[in-house]
Amino acid sequence: MRRPSNPVNVTIDPDRLLGDLRRLRGFGACGIGVVRQSLSPIDVESRHWLRSRLEEAGLDTRIDGLGTVFGRSRNPGPALLIGSHTDTQPRGGWLDGAMGVIYGLEVARSLAECDETRHLAVDVASWIDEEGAFSTCLGSLAFCGELALTNAVRGLTNGEGKSLGDALREAGLEGVPVERCERGRYVGYAEAHIEQGPWLEHQGKRIGAVTAIVGSRNFTVAFEGQQNHAGTTPMALRRDAGHALVELAHRVYETFPEQAGERSVWTIGRIALDPGVQSIVPGRAEMHLQFRDEDEAILDRLEEHARALVAESNARGRAEARMTEVGKRSIPAAMDGRLREHIERAAEHHAPGGWISMPSAAIHDAQVLARHLPAAMMFVPSIGGVSHAFEEDTSEEDIVLGCRVFATAAANMLLGRLPPDHGPAP
Amino acid sequence: MRRPSNPVNVTIDPDRLLGDLRRLRGFGACGIGVVRQSLSPIDVESRHWLRSRLEEAGLDTRIDGLGTVFGRSRNPGPALLIGSHTDTQPRGGWLDGAMGVIYGLEVARSLAECDETRHLAVDVASWIDEEGAFSTCLGSLAFCGELALTNAVRGLTNGEGKSLGDALREAGLEGVPVERCERGRYVGYAEAHIEQGPWLEHQGKRIGAVTAIVGSRNFTVAFEGQQNHAGTTPMALRRDAGHALVELAHRVYETFPEQAGERSVWTIGRIALDPGVQSIVPGRAEMHLQFRDEDEAILDRLEEHARALVAESNARGRAEARMTEVGKRSIPAAMDGRLREHIERAAEHHAPGGWISMPSAAIHDAQVLARHLPAAMMFVPSIGGVSHAFEEDTSEEDIVLGCRVFATAAANMLLGRLPPDHGPAP
Numbered sequence A, B: 001m002r003r004p005s006n007p008v009n010v011t012i013d014p015d016r017l018l019g020d021l022r023r024l025r026g027f028g029a030c031g032i033g034v035v036r037q038s039l040s041p042i043d044v045e046s047r048h049w050l051r052s053r054l055e056e057a058g059l060d061t062r063i064d065g066l067g068t069v070f071g072r073s074r075n076p077g078p079a080l081l082i083g084s085h086t087d088t089q090p091r092g093g094w095l096d097g098a099m100g101v102i103y104g105l106e107v108a109r110s111l112a113e114c115d116e117t118r119h120l121a122v123d124v125a126s127w128i129d130e131e132g133a134f135s136t137c138l139g140s141l142a143f144c145g146e147l148a149l150t151n152a153v154r155g156l157t158n159g160e161g162k163s164l165g166d167a168l169r170e171a172g173l174e175g176v177p178v179e180r181c182e183r184g185r186y187v188g189y190a191e192a193h194i195e196q197g198p199w200l201e202h203q204g205k206r207i208g209a210v211t212a213i214v215g216s217r218n219f220t221v222a223f224e225g226q227q228n229h230a231g232t233t234p235m236a237l238r239r240d241a242g243h244a245l246v247e248l249a250h251r252v253y254e255t256f257p258e259q260a261g262e263r264s265v266w267t268i269g270r271i272a273l274d275p276g277v278q279s280i281v282p283g284r285a286e287m288h289l290q291f292r293d294e295d296e297a298i299l300d301r302l303e304e305h306a307r308a309l310v311a312e313s314n315a316r317g318r319a320e321a322r323m324t325e326v327g328k329r330s331i332p333a334a335m336d337g338r339l340r341e342h343i344e345r346a347a348e349h350h351a352p353g354g355w356i357s358m359p360s361a362a363i364h365d366a367q368v369l370a371r372h373l374p375a376a377m378m379f380v381p382s383i384g385g386v387s388h389a390f391e392e393d394t395s396e397e398d399i400v401l402g403c404r405v406f407a408t409a410a411a412n413m414l415l416g417r418l419p420p421d422h423g424p425a426p
Helices: A014-026 A041-056 A098-112 A138-143 A164-170 A199-203 A241-259 A296-316 A337-350 A365-369 A396-415 B014-026 B041-056 B098-112 B138-143 B164-170 B199-203 B241-259 B296-316 B337-350 B365-369 B396-415
Strands: A060-063 A069-072 A079-084 A121-126 A186-194 A207-213 A215-224 A265-274 A284-293 A320-330 A355-360 A375-380 B060-063 B069-072 B079-084 B121-126 B186-194 B207-213 B215-224 B265-274 B284-293 B320-330 B355-360 B375-380
Touching: A014 A041, A014 A098, A014 A396, A041 A060, A041 A069, A041 A098, A041 A121, A069 A098, A079 A098, A079 A365, A079 A396, A098 A121, A098 A186, A098 A396, A121 A138, A121 A396, A138 A365, A186 A365, A186 A396, A199 A207, A199 A355, A207 A337, A207 A365, A207 A396, A215 A241, A215 A296, A241 A265, A241 A284, A241 A296, A241 A320, A241 B241, A241 B265, A265 B241, A265 B265, A284 A296, A296 A320, A337 A355, A337 A375, A337 A396, A355 A375, A365 A375, A375 A396, B014 B041, B014 B098, B014 B396, B041 B060, B041 B069, B041 B098, B041 B121, B069 B098, B079 B098, B079 B365, B079 B396, B098 B121, B098 B186, B098 B396, B121 B138, B121 B396, B138 B365, B186 B365, B186 B396, B199 B207, B199 B355, B207 B337, B207 B365, B207 B396, B215 B241, B215 B296, B241 B265, B241 B284, B241 B296, B241 B320, B284 B296, B296 B320, B337 B355, B337 B375, B337 B396, B355 B375, B365 B375, B375 B396
Parallel strands: A079 A121, A079 A186, A186 A375, A207 A355, B079 B121, B079 B186, B186 B375, B207 B355
Antiparallel strands: A060 A069, A069 A121, A207 A375, A215 A284, A215 A320, A265 A284, B060 B069, B069 B121, B207 B375, B215 B284, B215 B320, B265 B284
């Protein structure tokens, strides 16, 4: 099936877009950064403001029993669900997820102002706690039926030791129902976000059409050798755990490129020698190894290769190495190809040659939604690749271009009448 | 000049030797270990006991103004000075330096009991604070005129915060003169010690004739790259300080064997990545590099080579590496070849084929004395290479054999009438 080669073009209002982004920035502003963690008083205040803006845009609005803000179109479906998050990291930037939510607001307004698109249905969500003050992607997981507000979940605490239950009570949300995805309503889910990396800037591009959200695996490799005096232990008699670690790490750096995909990344972020003093041959050592890719098969291959390198290290016999998976394995989430095509076509229309397709290396709510709906993501450049920091920024030109592309893509996703291939959560 | 191929053989009294060693062990015994740090009450008590044993051996004795115990032969010189130390580490073994001091006592007694050797002059010293509770090799440095008891030295404090001045006052040593080396008296200095390493045991040998006390150099190499998000930063754009460190460390392990001497040792005892967490590409990293050898020219070559490896790392451009020397450089001290020959000949006599010549990788008072007198050292095996630990031990057979060899060597050093090539300290 081919969609029209000349998409409907949506006209957005750049001043209105930037004005709302700046107003949202005012909630929790801290110098050039923003501190607006989930369900903090300033976050709750900002949610009421957002709800009023969605209401003014002609949507039916509510804040659900977890704090997620919804604006629902009064047009009949099928609808496009546009979402992101307005909560921030403990020291966050002003755009991050906030930009994607205000994009949703502006798309809903812009489509309603144009004869060709005013009949289309766009719902907007600001998912609670994507950043995980209590639990990462809390709102999208609950919406998709993957998480229920049990007593255990109510007992989750944030960095200040406050429980989710108490935070919800203080926000006046106790007893308010938690919204669930309406089966059959949505053609898909779309999310815009800053890139949080340097790739677009480095490639001289302004729009990224996301192919997949990468998965990651984390391991520790622990080495057990023999602690000894660094002066009196001859080299030939040493069982130096640090030496074994360095050789394994060297082999990781040397051989991972052959095994990796084009966009795979791998990181040794931590190394510790024990006892870690100048005159003692280390008896124990430990390193952390992480790798990420959008393709589960590549992650499997990298893990298999890492295990082979550990076996190779053990065959050298310098120290005994043991590799253990740690933390929660994150599964790659492919974005929907047809939705992505709409983003690419809109990008080509508004910025010819100025876009690329690329994976997302960071976690987003779209990773959850993609398990239930066709999902798409779009990136705009992060200046210097900086995010999760006060200095995070994107040029106004890129913010406005991104919204133009996103609005045009959204309209065409709906006009393309994509069938809801994936059912919503049970 | 050839010395007699059949040395005079000295007969020692093994029970007397082991009895005195066990009595000394009782001062500060702590399970199978010993805690007898310099100028602690139990150390001072042990010094008075040692003085009385030297007195009983027919020597003129004194405890000098720093706590060093001396026993001086009443025979005319030239004399052989035999020394070591009876102080211990905070958690020390029973032999360490104590064995060498009791060897000196037993040599003095044994030589006096034999017609062939009773005219020979052996002086015995237990140098204060070789282990550095206040300052490493304090007694031998003062004896050689390299350190004076200034107010600054009196102000040095031990691990409990007690000053040397106060410790000397409490020991009743305030105002007592500090002994100085008598010019022209000594043919040389001899010290016996446990090996503190596994080499003799590993080689199946019982006596080590020390060729030199090794020197050591210590460096840090600091790497400055660019801290980044481990998910969103593509491999090609990374400036990973940890990666640069691992590659340099790998090159150290790979290439040092070509540059090193037969007995050189090199150790990377500490590695730190900053910030050292799993999802961040390290922006800074630091490693410690130490190497030791008995040959200053080899140390120079290793340092030059390490600097070349740092330059090679900087040429790769992954991060900026900077190498800085840290701590005090220790200079190798060659032992006197003719004195060593007496040890080797005595060893061959008492344990044919059971000895080797080898360097000392640890610091000893002989390192200080060697700058002023012809000096020699002899090692006996440490079980499992363990020292500076409660578990440190040497078999009784090896302790007794060591004393036989040392006594025979000492007699022949004096009978050989070695000219005092080196003058004493000014």
